[in-house]
Amino acid sequence: xxSQKGMLLVVSGPAGVGKGTLVKRLLEEDGSxxxxxxxxxxxxxxxxxDGVHYHFVTEEAYDELLAQDAFLxxxxxxxxxxxxxKSEVFSRMERGESVVLDIDVQGALNVMxxxxxxxxxxxxxxxxxxxxxxxxxxxxxxxxxxxxxxxxARREVLEQPRYRYTLVNRTGEADxxxxxxxxxxEAEKLRSTRFFPEVPED
Ligand code: 5GP
Numbered sequence: 001x002x003s004q005k006g007m008l009l010v011v012s013g014p015a016g017v018g019k020g021t022l023v024k025r026l027l028e029e030d031g032s033x034x035x036x037x038x039x040x041x042x043x044x045x046x047x048x049x050d051g052v053h054y055h056f057v058t059e060e061a062y063d064e065l066l067a068q069d070a071f072l073x074x075x076x077x078x079x080x081x082x083x084x085x086k087s088e089v090f091s092r093m094e095r096g097e098s099v100v101l102d103i104d105v106q107g108a109l110n111v112m113x114x115x116x117x118x119x120x121x122x123x124x125x126x127x128x129x130x131x132x133x134x135x136x137x138x139x140x141x142x143x144x145x146x147x148x149x150x151x152x153a154r155r156e157v158l159e160q161p162r163y164r165y166t167l168v169n170r171t172g173e174a175d176x177x178x179x180x181x182x183x184x185x186e187a188e189k190l191r192s193t194r195f196f197p198e199v200p201e202d
Contacts, residue, residue, distance in 0.1 A: 005194045006098040008089065008115055009033070009185065012108035013123030014153035015078070016135040018169045022123065022181050023102045030185065033098045036088040039065060042080035045140070055085075073103070073110040078148065082107070105156040112162065119188045121181065122163035126170035128153070134171065 011019050027035050039055045041062050050056050057065070062081055065071060074083030084101055092099050101111065112120050125131035131153055135146045160166055165184050169177035188194075 003196045003198070004096065004189070005196070006032070006093055006096050007185075007188055007194070008093065008111070008118040009098060009100040009188075010108050010111050010118050010120045011100060011102050011123065011181075012105050012120070012163070013169075014105070014125065014131060014156045015149045016131055016138065016153075017123045017125050018134070018174065018177070019102050019123050021174065022169065022178055023100055025178055026100060026181060026185065030182075032189075033100045034092045036084055036092075036099050036101050038088075038101075038103070039071075039083045039085060040080055041082075072114070073107045075104055075106040075110075077104045077106075078145070078152075084111070105159050109159060109162065117193075119165070119184070120163040121165045121167060121184060122160045123177070124157065124160065124166060124168045125153075126168060126173075130171045 011023050013019055023035070027033055037051065037053070037055055039057055039062060041057060041059055042054075044050065044054070044056050048054065048056075059081075062083070065083065065085075066074065070085055070087065071083040072086045072089055074081065076082075082104070084103060084107065089099050089101075101108075103111070108120060111118055125134070128150070132146070132150055135141060135149055141149065167177055167180040167184070
């Protein structure tokens with residue numbers, strides 16, 4: 001009766017807020033989404049697979065992609081460079097599929113400026129105290145790196161009003177945060193502008 005247009009879902013928020021976990025669960029449970037695998041110059045962490053979690057590239061290869069205008073958006077995040085490939089997003093959207101981006105706040109603002117129609121979601125921590133505990137608990141960052149991320153988080157949270165939706169990911173309440181994300185996604189699938197009803201001739 002009607003065909004439907006996919007959505008570009010942008011999930012963003014400060015480092016350590018739990019975006020990755022929420023996005024992973026959405027991808028596992030909702031087959032209508034594909035993940036846009038970003039390019040990064042950082043080294044893989046144990047268990048990360050090239051082409052699945054990221055396309056891990058050298059600084060030179062990254063520069064080459066920049067020169068080719070291959071990125072939809074790109075940003076320096078902490079001490080590394082990250083970019084969303086146009087090829088990851090456009091091919092899927094053209095097929096009517098939905099795409100989810102897990103990107104930092106600068107990148108998200110760039111995507112929002114370019115694609116007004118994107119569904120932007122800001123994830124807030126329960127509190128700054130909770131965010132700090134999570135960053136420290138990950139044990140992957142040195143203390144000065146934790147401080148840097150906390151400073152960035154203060155600045156990033158100021159951008160929250162520019163997003164279409166906001167959800168709070170409180171420590172120990174991941175199911176509630178996921179339920180909010182699902183509610184956003186399900187409502188957005190039903191936006192009138194996503195439908196193309198087929199009206200038969202008389
Ligand atoms: P991590 O190195 O911990 O995987 O990611 C660090 C940060 O970079 C996270 O906030 C993540 O969302 C962000 N990020 C990952 N890929 C991209 C990307 O393609 N563009 C931008 N702007 N940020 C990204």
